[in-house]
Amino acid sequence: MMQNSSPPHSQAGAAPPPGLGPTIAIHPSASGASLPAHHPQQQQQQQQPQPQSPTINPAVASALLSRETPLTKPGMCKVVATYFCIAVLVAAVAVAPVATYLWFKVQAPATNAGAVIASYVPTAEVMRTGYLDVEVKWMGVDVVAGQSQVIVTKVRPFGQYAAGPGSTFLQQGIELFVNGNRKSLSADTPPGPMTVPIVHQDGNPNYYPYDQHTARLGMYAMTTTDLAATVAALAANTTLGRNPFVPLKWTISAAGPATAFAVSSTNDDAAPMAALGIADVPVTMARTVATKAVATGIMVGMWLIALCATAAAVAHVSTGTMEGKGAAVEREGKAGSDGGSKED
Structure with missing residues (x-):
């Protein structure tokens, strides 16, 4: 009987004998191609996806790098406290x-009413001879019209100009001039009040409340006889030879609406004229x-x-x-x- 010459391990399905070295496993679907053997764990690691590095949008990265810490919203208590402080501040500014x-x-009324702006008292010799006591009140100031209202409240004669000792009647007629306004005082009637407008010299109401206005109060008096003699001397281009003015003792005070203004005067330069019987008083009016x-x-x-x-x-x-x-x-x-x- 003829024996097969092929080795025993060459038969399909036969296990290789031990001690013959490495063997090659043939995959059935490889059509005869030989592949190395793979370990099961290595095959599982190869099947898992490898992690990829994250991608960042350049615009987002730039915004994140330049991003500032956002402001935190204040709490309700802080907001209420802030607005309360603002309300108190506004109320204080409005109420003060x-x-x-x-x-x-x-x-x-207690401090300004009747406050004396300016005054003049003649010498003792003049007061013994005779004079007129004149009181003037600065009643109103109209800065828009540029004028003030003054009132001659009292004219009282003394000495030779009075009808008798302590009498309010004049011994003779007297002409009183206040800023060019003429007031005839008759001998048989006690002198009454006289309202006179005083035009302001300067002042701009657009500077309110720090505007300042100035005016001058001019006042003098003559008897009817001396006035006629003075007019005749002027017409003849001669001098009268005596002082025709009636000596005045005058007082200027603030009253009524004028108390809304600080009316003041510096009558130092008015004294020489006042000694002649002429009142020329500069007056300043401010808020x-x-x-x-x-x-x-x-x-x-x-x-x-x-x-x-x-x-x-x-x-x-x-x-x-x-x-x-x-x-x-x-x-x-x-x-x-x-x-x-x-x-x-």
Whole structure:
């Protein structure tokens, strides 16, 4: 019987004998191609996807690098406290001028009414001979019309100009001139009040409440006889030879609406003329402290309200801008991360 010459291990399905070295396994689907043997764990690692490096949008990266810390919204208590402080400040600025004005309004009659602006007293010799006592009150100031109203409240004769000792009647007729306005005082009638407009020399009401106005009060008196003699001497181009003016003792005081102004005078230069019987008094009119305080307080209050409103608007816009910028950066970051994951 003839034996097969092929080795036993060459038969299909036969296990190789031990000690014959490495063997080659043939995959059935490789059509005769030989492949190295693979370990099961290595094959599982190869099947798992390798991690990829994340991608970042350049615009998002630039925004993240330049991003500032967003402003935190203040709490409700802080907001309420801030607005409460602003309300108290505005109320104080609004109430302070009104309180100042009311205080001066109450105190004005006691402090300003009857305040003497200027006065003049003749010498003792002149007062023994005779004079006229004239009282003038500065009643009203109209800065728009540029004039003031004064009233000659009392004209009382003394000495040779009185009808008798202690009499209010004149011994003879006297002509009284106040800033060019003529007032005839008859001998048989006691002198009455006389209202005279005084035109301002300068002053601009547009500078309110710090405007200042000036005027001059000129006043003199003559008897009817001396006035006629003076007119005749002037017509003849001669001199009268004596002083035709009646000596005056005068007092100028502030009263009525004039108390809203600080009316003052410096009558030092008026003394030489007053000795001749002529009153030439410069008068200055300015706003009172109460008026200046009220006007200034109102202006400051309006500026404070405007500044507070502007600051609140700027803070609101800045906070909204920072919040919008932060939200936009967050949205771009999320969009960039979502795009990167989708690309993976």
